[in-house]
Structure formats: C-alpha cells, structure tokens
Amino acid sequence: MIKLHGVALSNYYNSVKVALLEKDIPFEEVAQFPSQEPEVLSVSPMGKVPWIEMDGKCLSETNVIFDFLEEIHPEPSLYPADVFERAKAKEIARIVENYVDLPARRHIGTVYFGGPVDDVAFKEARPALEQGLKALSGVAKFAPYIAGDTFTYADIDAYFQIGFANLHSTKIYDWDITESIPGLGDYLAMLRERPSVAAVDGVMQEALANFLPK
Numbered sequence: 001m002i003k004l005h006g007v008a009l010s011n012y013y014n015s016v017k018v019a020l021l022e023k024d025i026p027f028e029e030v031a032q033f034p035s036q037e038p039e040v041l042s043v044s045p046m047g048k049v050p051w052i053e054m055d056g057k058c059l060s061e062t063n064v065i066f067d068f069l070e071e072i073h074p075e076p077s078l079y080p081a082d083v084f085e086r087a088k089a090k091e092i093a094r095i096v097e098n099y100v101d102l103p104a105r106r107h108i109g110t111v112y113f114g115g116p117v118d119d120v121a122f123k124e125a126r127p128a129l130e131q132g133l134k135a136l137s138g139v140a141k142f143a144p145y146i147a148g149d150t151f152t153y154a155d156i157d158a159y160f161q162i163g164f165a166n167l168h169s170t171k172i173y174d175w176d177i178t179e180s181i182p183g184l185g186d187y188l189a190m191l192r193e194r195p196s197v198a199a200v201d202g203v204m205q206e207a208l209a210n211f212l213p214k
C-alpha cells in the first residue's frame with residue numbers, strides 16, 4: 001500500500017491526498033514534518049513534504065507524484081483527454097505553484113511560525129503575486145473547472161496552493177487574493193463542495209487552527 005508522508009498543515013501534502021482519494025487508491029498517512037536530516041534527504045531530496053513510499057521506493061514533488069499516480073492508476077483520469085489540453089492543465093498547475101504559492105511562501109516564517117515580517121519579502125512578494133495572479137487570470141477557464149469541463153490535477157493545485165497564498169496575503173497585506181480574478185472565489189467555493197476536497201480541507205483547517213500563531 002502507498003504511504004503518504006507529510007502533515008495536514010502542508011498544502012502540497014493535501015493536494016496528493018485529494019488525488020489519492022479521487023482515484024480511490026488505498027493509502028496510509030505517515031506524519032512527517034519537512035526536515036534536512038540525512039534520512040529525510042535520502043528519500044525526499046529537498047527535505048520537503050509530501051513524498052510517497054511504495055514497495056520501499058520513495059518519490060517526491062507533487063506534480064511528479066500526480067503523473068506517477070496517473071500512470072499506475074489511469075482511471076478515473078485527472079487530466080483532460082486531449083493531449084494539448086492536458087499540457088494546458090499542467091501549465092496552469094505550474095503557474096499556481098511557481099507564481100502564486102512561491103511568492104506568498106516568503107511570508108511563511110511570519111504566518112506559520114510567528115516570526116517578524118521580513119521587510120524585503122514584504123516589498124517583493126506582493127508585486128510578484130500580482131504578476132502570478134495576472135498570469136493565472138489569462139489561463140484559468142472556470143468552465144466550470146480551471147482547465148475546462150473536467151476536474152483535473154490543476155484544480156487540486158489551484159484549491160490548495162491559492163488557499164495557502166491567500167492565508168498569507170490576508171495576514172500580511174490584508175489582501176484577499178480570491179477577489180483578484182473574476183469568478184475565482186465562486187470557483188473555489190464550488191471545489192470546496194467536492195467530497196474529497198471537503199474531507200481533506202476539513203482536516204487541514206483543524207490542523208491550522210491548532211498550529212498557527214494567534
């Protein structure tokens with residue numbers, strides 16, 4: 001059985017968990033914080049979570065895990081059937097990860113761990129996020145899903161990575177980024193109704209409520 005290593009506080013861990021639930025793949029959760037310890041680096045080269053373990057072999061990086069799950073368990077597919085549309089779904093996922101999650105993540109020391117606001121990050125992260133959101137608004141379809149008429153990995157990425165970024169933007173800039181793109185708020189609310197997303201999001205919200213500094 002697949003073991004999913006990570007914690008419910010992690011938006012990427014939750015992304016892989018939703019993919020496993022959507023595909024109805026049995027899995028076991030193993031609680032693990034990110035770490036630079038050699039034994040963690042030997043299975044997750046950047047020390048990040050999540051990673052999956054299967055038959056003693058480990059794989060990290062959420063989108064690589066998505067592709068692997070798709071190969072070993074093709075049905076139900078979480079990519080569009082058309083090869084170009086499939087690549088477009090991946091393009092959306094990369095934009096969400098690299099240009100929405102990552103700039104917001106610069107404030108994780110403040111938002112997750114109660115550290116002081118980093119002045120450089122304060123100046124740089126907001127324009128970077130604005131640029132990422134503008135890029136996203138150019139490719140998001142909301143028809144009704146982000147890459148078209150089917151639920152895909154891009155929706156999983158969008159739900160958890162935009163939610164993570166919004167937690168940071170509201171705390172640091174008092175800025176609700178879900179209002180930055182027409183239709184984004186309603187789209188995220190629609191995803192929250194989906195049983196797999198609702199279940200995983202519920203566990204994440206509880207973990208965040210217990211963990212985040214007040």
Ligand SMILES: N[C@@H](CCC(=O)N[C@@H](CS)C(=O)NCC(=O)O)C(=O)O
Binds near residue numbers: 009010034048049060
């Ligand atoms: N590119 C990675 C990102 C995963 C990631 O950033 N995980 C966070 C938790 S949400 C982490 O482990 N952070 C610790 C670190 O960056 O050292 C993926 O796609 O899985």
